[in-house]
Amino acid sequence: MKKKVVFIILGVFLVLILGFLFYVVFPTKFELKKGNITVNYKSEYKEPGYKIERNGKDYTNKIRVSGKVNTKKIGTYNIKYQVKIDGINYVKVRKVTVRDKEKPVITLKGSKKTDVCPNTEYKEEGFKAKDNYDGNLSKKVKVNKSKDKIVYIVKDSSGNETKTTRYLKYRDKTPPVITLNEGENVSLTLGEEYKEKGAKSIDNCDGDLSKEIDISGSVDSSKAGTYELIYKTIDKAKNESKIVRKVNIFEYSETDGIPGTIYLTFDDGPNQGTTNVILDILKEEKVPATFFVTNNGPDDLIKREHDEGHTVALHTSTHNYSIVYASDDSFYQDLKGVQDRVKRITGETSTIIRFPGGSSNTVSRKYSPGIMSRLTKSTLEKGFKYYDWNLSSGDAGGTTEASGVYNNVIRGLKKERANMILMHDIKPYTRDALRNIIKFGKENGYKFEKITMDTYMVTQNVNN
Ligand SMILES: [Zn+2]
The missing domain is CATH 3.20.20.370 (Glycoside hydrolase/deacetylase)
Known part of the structure; x- marks a missing residue:
């Protein structure tokens, strides 16, 4: 019984000595640069590098690398590095995680700083959300409305979040738009009476202001020349529009026919x-x-x-x-x-x-x-x-x-x-x-x- 114990102790001792010889006297250095890594979806996977040295000698070119990374598919991939030196197998595994790291992109129709007609509600002009991995996420956008801003938030399936804000100001800085019926130039023959041809005025906030157009100026059909008629409208926010119509009164001439x-x-x-x-x-x-x-x-x-x-x-x-x-x-x-x-x-x-x-x-x-x-x-x-x-x-x-x-x-x-x-x-x-x-x-x-x-x-x- 005693003999057996001695043998076991000697055996353990031998293993320790051999181990000592391998790891201290003949040290092995096996390293994977960067270790486990995460790469972006659809990016190119590049081998970060590896190295093995034993007893001061480089065996790197003996390493067999196996396994593949498909960056077009989200998931975790194993890359195995193995080499046999003096009958001993050395193996290391690198975990490569393919993940979508890119945030979705939100694009707003209209301006990020929008004027809203006073005493009205902002009418959503529209938005789109697109993600490199999930594609169209427009329907998943959460819209948080408050009085002076709208916050649009969307998350992709990998948890990347994007936030965009539209700021609202309740004011009208746009004047009405006046258009003259039959154009800004009218030609008449001397003696021919000018009949008002009318105009339209449309305001972005107040709508049709045609009835409020103020026309000034006059035309004397009995005298040749150019006359100006001025058309003006003002909206509720006091934005004023002005447009001029020129009325040309020509003398009829035998050689020129009817002017205009x-x-x-x-x-x-x-x-x-x-x-x-x-x-x-x-x-x-x-x-x-x-x-x-x-x-x-x-x-x-x-x-x-x-x-x-x-x-x-x-x-x-x-x-x-x-x-x-x-x-x-x-x-x-x-x-x-x-x-x-x-x-x-x-x-x-x-x-x-x-x-x-x-x-x-x-x-x-x-x-x-x-x-x-x-x-x-x-x-x-x-x-x-x-x-x-x-x-x-x-x-x-x-x-x-x-x-x-x-x-x-x-x-x-x-x-x-x-x-x-x-x-x-x-x-x-x-x-x-x-x-x-x-x-x-x-x-x-x-x-x-x-x-x-x-x-x-x-x-x-x-x-x-
Ligand atoms: Zn001919």
Whole structure:
């Protein structure tokens, strides 16, 4: 019995000595840099590093690393590091926790500092909450309302919290908005009475204040000049708005026609693809126009022009200068061709004409010298009226872009005259410029008219 005890004591002693030799005489250093770590969801996991040394010798490159971290999935992952040195296994495990560390983001519609109309309640303008992990959290936002602020709080599933505040001030610093019916510019002919066209005033807090608009200033229709009418409104918070309307009284002049008018005139049509769209726009904008037609294009577009209240006028059957201006007879024969067509479609005999190339053209000289001098007289004697233009859109060659057509027209417009605008309804860029031209005209107080037999003849100088 005694012997057994001695052996056990000796055995334990031996183990201790061996252990001492391994751990003190041949020390082992095995370390994982940073130990257990937490990484952000969807970030890149990078090995923080490891090292093993035994008895002063580096065995790091013998370490086998196993296990993977999927940062796209929240959870805890084990990375195992093991190495066998002199028959002894060394093992360490690193715990890597993937967690959502990012806070949700709250975005407020409207301002963070909001003015609220006095004696009213703030109407929520809306908010959104988004989280990198949970996605849309808008429905989980808690809204704490108090008199002067609203606090929005949201937590994502990982417990990250975001708080945003909207501050409220009960005051009205916004003046009413006045808009003048029929624009800020009105043109009248001397003697024509100015009739108040009215205005609207809308306030953000007080609503419709149109009835409280104060109009000052006056117009003397018997004296040419520019008159200013001032429109004013004040809201309950004493914010004042003011806008001025200019009323221009022009003397009617034989050479200028009715001031402030626009005659949209379209030559060379009709043409499917352009004329029909132009008709749509004119209809929507409730604006009349004049079409100087040819023998081209479908009948139904001429019918539409007529039925929708525009003037269907005559340009030419052929638009071939060598035929049209070959002789006076040839001219009238060509004109009769298109006149007959219009009569057949509309039931009306048109006597409003525009010469191909205009009355000032020189191309006709080649075919018949002096023909324009003769035709400008004989057409009138036969009961026609011919119309040239005093404003070219440039769409016959000067420009091939809608912006060019638009700019040519608005730069050429003059308040003190009738603006007879030459355009071609066969051109896509003219079609595309029309809406903005009309808008500009309306915003600047022009009146749109169509040519009738009473319309003042805008003519150019005859050169042949
Ligand atoms: Zn033409």
